Amino acid sequence: MSYATALRCRKCGREYPLEPRNLCNFCFSPLEVSYDYKSMAKAVSRQKIAAGPPDMWRYHDMLPVGDEVVNIGAGFTPLIKADRLGRELGLDELYIKNDCLNPTYSFKDRVVSVAITRARELGFDTVACASTGNLAASVAAHAAKADMKAYVFVPADVGAGKLTGIAIYNPVLVTVNGSYDDVNRLCGKLVEKYSWGFINVNLRPYYAEGSKTLGFEVAEQLGWHAPDCVVAPAASGLLFTRIWKGLDELSMLGLIKEVNTHMYVTQAAGSSPIVSAFEAGSLHVNPVKPNTVAKSIAIGNPADGYYALRVARQSGGGAGAVSDDELIEGMKLLAQTEGIFSEAAGGVVIAGLRKLVSSGAIKKNQLTVAFITGAGPRTQEIVSDIVQPLAIQPTLESFEEVVGENV
Ligand SMILES: Cc1ncc(COP(=O)(O)O)c(C=O)c1O
Ligand SMILES: [Zn+2]
Numbered sequence: 001m002s003y004a005t006a007l008r009c010r011k012c013g014r015e016y017p018l019e020p021r022n023l024c025n026f027c028f029s030p031l032e033v034s035y036d037y038k039s040m041a042k043a044v045s046r047q048k049i050a051a052g053p054p055d056m057w058r059y060h061d062m063l064p065v066g067d068e069v070v071n072i073g074a075g076f077t078p079l080i081k082a083d084r085l086g087r088e089l090g091l092d093e094l095y096i097k098n099d100c101l102n103p104t105y106s107f108k109d110r111v112v113s114v115a116i117t118r119a120r121e122l123g124f125d126t127v128a129c130a131s132t133g134n135l136a137a138s139v140a141a142h143a144a145k146a147d148m149k150a151y152v153f154v155p156a157d158v159g160a161g162k163l164t165g166i167a168i169y170n171p172v173l174v175t176v177n178g179s180y181d182d183v184n185r186l187c188g189k190l191v192e193k194y195s196w197g198f199i200n201v202n203l204r205p206y207y208a209e210g211s212k213t214l215g216f217e218v219a220e221q222l223g224w225h226a227p228d229c230v231v232a233p234a235a236s237g238l239l240f241t242r243i244w245k246g247l248d249e250l251s252m253l254g255l256i257k258e259v260n261t262h263m264y265v266t267q268a269a270g271s272s273p274i275v276s277a278f279e280a281g282s283l284h285v286n287p288v289k290p291n292t293v294a295k296s297i298a299i300g301n302p303a304d305g306y307y308a309l310r311v312a313r314q315s316g317g318g319a320g321a322v323s324d325d326e327l328i329e330g331m332k333l334l335a336q337t338e339g340i341f342s343e344a345a346g347g348v349v350i351a352g353l354r355k356l357v358s359s360g361a362i363k364k365n366q367l368t369v370a371f372i373t374g375a376g377p378r379t380q381e382i383v384s385d386i387v388q389p390l391a392i393q394p395t396l397e398s399f400e401e402v403v404g405e406n407v
Pocket of ligand 1: 233
């Protein structure tokens with residue numbers, strides 16, 4: 001049973017049935033799922049959620065699909081109090097939402113679990129996606145579980161570790177000689193021709209809803225409170241907007257008090273069209289050609305950039321970009337203070353947070369949640385300079401000769 005009622009245009013408000021469709025026929029703006037919040041409010045309670053499964057489906061009543069879900073165990077990841085990192089950055093109450101700990105090692109499992117469930121409900125036997133790497137792995141894994149066919153399209157330069165992490169689930173893996181934006185354009189053409197459920201194209205409104213669970217979880221894990229500040233990465237900008245929507249819905253449903261969270265968006269400087277627009281005081285995003293080691297968030301023409309900017313602005317938040325060197329330092333700092341090996345997107349968040357604290361945007365006493373959305377091991381080449389072992393012979397003498405002075 002789902003409380004979703006329609007797909008609604010975010011600009012002109014026109015409504016469409018809950019079908020595979022992501023853009024309004026009239027104004028070409030994105031569609032989003034609308035709900036019967038009145039009935040939903042009657043069905044949900046803190047107690048019911050707390051008694052639910054230890055995964056994202058504890059929030060089933062607030063998601064746009066029926067009972068039979070495709071579930072590989074995404075969500076309800078730890079919210080860690082990061083005291084060491086907090087001291088380092090100058091924050092009294094810093095938390096890390098560790099979404100590295102999803103089944104395919106990124107937050108994408110949340111969005112895919114919802115979208116592929118909807119794909120199956122709509123009668124698709126094949127799913128597909130345009131991906132910077134993480135989404136492809138998640139789509140392939142969920143398709144395996146659902147016994148569906150998957151076609152996944154990634155830029156050819158995503159990196160060997162990423163390709164293995166996709167291929168292991170046996171999808172049709174297509175590498176495209178071009179950028180993510182080229183891959184996305186190609187998928188925009190394929191969706192017209194093939195009757196597949198494209199997880200982040202014609203199923204995008206359902207996919208988007210999965211990220212709300214990050215907002216739900218953080219509030220529940222904080223004892224049903226919204227944080228003072230959120231720092232999250234953006235590629236298309238969708239995740240960032242949905243963390244906010246998750247918090248907002250909880251408040252609307254009466255599960256938390258009014259939300260006063262300041263939303264801060266971070267990007268790698270080599271692919272930061274959203275941050276540039278924010279700094280220019282504009283809601284209009286000028287596309288860029290990405291050039292950064294943070295490949296998973298390297299989107300030059302972000303589909304939800306406008307909406308991400310609105311959330312940053314209306315929440316009294318902000319935006320920050322960091323260089324590749326800074327993001328690599330951010331990855332190392334997170335690992336060496338909190339024991340969490342994130343991918344580059346996590347380094348962007350930590351380095352961005354450091355800047356936001358030193359500029360005074362985020363204050364020492366503000367309860368801040370940093371969203372770490374993907375795990376490091378698949379992109380370890382970025383930090384391979386860290387490997388400098390002390391090589392010895394298997395003898396005490398050799399140990400004392402080489403390591404001795406470091407003991
Ligand atoms: C690890 C990671 N974090 C964040 C994002 C950003 O997601 P969005 O496109 O919703 O902004 C991505 C997108 O691929 C990602 O892979
Ligand atoms: Zn419209």
